[in-house]
Amino acid sequence: MSLRRFSPETGIRLWGRRAAAVEEALGRGVADVASTDPAEVVPGADLVLFCVPVGAMPALAERVAPLLDPGALVTDVGSVKAPVVAALEPVFGGRFVGSHPMAGSEKSGIGAARADLFRDAVSIITPGRGALPDAVAAVRAFWELLGSRVRELSPEEHDRTVALVSHLPHLLAAALVDFVCSENRDALNFCGAGFRDTTRVASGPAGMWAEILTENREAMRDAVRSFAARVSEIERLLDSPGEIEEFLARAAAERDAMGVSRPNFS
Amino acid sequence: MSLRRFSPETGIRLWGRRAAAVEEALGRGVADVASTDPAEVVPGADLVLFCVPVGAMPALAERVAPLLDPGALVTDVGSVKAPVVAALEPVFGGRFVGSHPMAGSEKSGIGAARADLFRDAVSIITPGRGALPDAVAAVRAFWELLGSRVRELSPEEHDRTVALVSHLPHLLAAALVDFVCSENRDALNFCGAGFRDTTRVASGPAGMWAEILTENREAMRDAVRSFAARVSEIERLLDSPGEIEEFLARAAAERDAMGVSRPNFS
Numbered sequence: 121m122s123l124r125r126f127s128p129e130t131g132i133r134l135w136g137r138r139a140a141a142v143e144e145a146l147g148r149g150v151a152d153v154a155s156t157d158p159a160e161v162v163p164g165a166d167l168v169l170f171c172v173p174v175g176a177m178p179a180l181a182e183r184v185a186p187l188l189d190p191g192a193l194v195t196d197v198g199s200v201k202a203p204v205v206a207a208l209e210p211v212f213g214g215r216f217v218g219s220h221p222m223a224g225s226e227k228s229g230i231g232a233a234r235a236d237l238f239r240d241a242v243s244i245i246t247p248g249r250g251a252l253p254d255a256v257a258a259v260r261a262f263w264e265l266l267g268s269r270v271r272e273l274s275p276e277e278h279d280r281t282v283a284l285v286s287h288l289p290h291l292l293a294a295a296l297v298d299f300v301c302s303e304n305r306d307a308l309n310f311c312g313a314g315f316r317d318t319t320r321v322a323s324g325p326a327g328m329w330a331e332i333l334t335e336n337r338e339a340m341r342d343a344v345r346s347f348a349a350r351v352s353e354i355e356r357l358l359d360s361p362g363e364i365e366e367f368l369a370r371a372a373a374e375r376d377a378m379g380v381s382r383p384n385f386s
Numbered sequence: 387m388s389l390r391r392f393s394p395e396t397g398i399r400l401w402g403r404r405a406a407a408v409e410e411a412l413g414r415g416v417a418d419v420a421s422t423d424p425a426e427v428v429p430g431a432d433l434v435l436f437c438v439p440v441g442a443m444p445a446l447a448e449r450v451a452p453l454l455d456p457g458a459l460v461t462d463v464g465s466v467k468a469p470v471v472a473a474l475e476p477v478f479g480g481r482f483v484g485s486h487p488m489a490g491s492e493k494s495g496i497g498a499a500r501a502d503l504f505r506d507a508v509s510i511i512t513p514g515r516g517a518l519p520d521a522v523a524a525v526r527a528f529w530e531l532l533g534s535r536v537r538e539l540s541p542e543e544h545d546r547t548v549a550l551v552s553h554l555p556h557l558l559a560a561a562l563v564d565f566v567c568s569e570n571r572d573a574l575n576f577c578g579a580g581f582r583d584t585t586r587v588a589s590g591p592a593g594m595w596a597e598i599l600t601e602n603r604e605a606m607r608d609a610v611r612s613f614a615a616r617v618s619e620i621e622r623l624l625d626s627p628g629e630i631e632e633f634l635a636r637a638a639a640e641r642d643a644m645g646v647s648r649p650n651f652s
Contacts, residue, residue: 293584297640311644317587352610361600
């Protein structure tokens with residue numbers, strides 16, 4: 121939908137695992153050609169974009185590789201990058217450049233699709249050591265075409281960064297809902313807007329998030345342990361109104377600075 | 387503002403610590419009489435509502451008590467109840483019934499006031515053992531008049547409940563912002579809507595929240611420690627996609643059930 125809007129001249133071919141999904145995509149006009157067979161969509165493509173779960177990518181890559189035109193580029197939208205780059209770079213060589221558009225919501229499925237999803241979002245690209253400069257430039261240009269601001273990180277830097285700003289917050293939101301339910305289910309009857317906003321992301325699709333958290337488990341472990349240690353330090357401040365106020369004031373200033381400096385993030 | 391809208395016939399007298407705040411309230415027409423001297427507003431009142439920080443209540447109660455009419459009732463809007471009831475019940479006896487309207491936002495000050503703030507919100511009343519039944523009924527009727535749904539809890543039950551659904555989420559939101567900043571300030575440039583919603587409450591007034599968290603430190607300690615233990619258990623699930631998916635699916639179902647059953651909460 122986004123490519124249709126921002127680059128109507130680009131031909132779009134779509135592969136889907138299920139025939140019903142392929143039919144629905146064709147019915148909505150988001151692809152010129154759609155099929156459950158990679159051989160009907162991959163040959164002739166300039167850019168192949170993997171939009172499947174991270175765990176499904178290696179097997180699909182093996183099917184796609186023999187069908188690719190010699191100059192074709194490959195990218196993906198997986199939320200974890202080190203395992204994806206490690207699996208796909210040996211298959212596609214320097215023509216593969218990983219991507220992670222930081223956009224989406226707790227909803228999933230084609231019904232939740234939006235043509236402006238990537239506009240003003242940050243898209244991270246994560247070239248491996250062997251990535252060809254032309255491939256990096258082309259993948260960058262693709263996300264910029266859809267309105268993203270592009271940042272480049274190594275796959276490992278990417279995984280540590282999203283563990284902090286995306287995966288840890290998701291795990292904490294789910295843990296908070298589950299913890300309150302198990303401690304005192306009636307407490308949910310006393311929730312205000314704060315609890316609802318703080319836990320919104322916990323409604324996200326469990327299967328997708330289970331894969332993200334386990335694929336990124338090394339960075340997640342570091343993040344969870346360091347965060348738990350920080351919370352223990354803060355707990356010790358509960359006897360000291362002055363110190364806890366200092367901590368809260370610093371956090372409020374940091375939160376406000378973030379909002380002000382990034383008004384267009386989606 | 388809320389009382390003006392839902393009960394225009396009720397006379398309103400306001401005490402303020404600062405002359406400038408008293409003048410502003412009079413200028414906005416939210417009170418018939420306003421003064422920095424309790425002696426000018428307390429005598430003749432049917433209901434006295436303490437809207438000051440929890441730590442300021444005992445001293446103010448001593449000034450108010452000799453001015454009260456014999457039948458007058460007293461309540462408050464403090465976010466922590468056991469310390470308030472322990473301090474004010476000895477002063478006012480069975481005519482005091484603590485309250486906590488679960489409404490508000492990260493904003494503060496008269497500019498953020500809304501006449502419909504309490505509408506469809508839950509207001510908790512926390513009668514102590516000596517509270518007079520007529521006083522409990524009148525304080526309940528007061529919050530219902532403003533559109534709240536009223537629930538009754540003991541002061542201790544209240545403090546444990548709000549530790550779970552309000553104070554712990556606040557501490558975690560502030561800790562998350564502060565943790566990400568200290569680990570990798572650049573990571574904030576990669577935030578999506580999830581991080582922003584999860585940490586919104588961290589922008590709240592630090593002084594007020596420092597007092598809330600320290601006044602409720604016993605319930606907070608229990609909540610923080612139990613939550614940290616739960617997070618450690620979840621961390622161990624990171625090796626097991628099936629178990630982590632089960633946990634995430636349960637949290638998503640609980641979160642969705644909360645949203646559906648409580649559509650009008652503010």
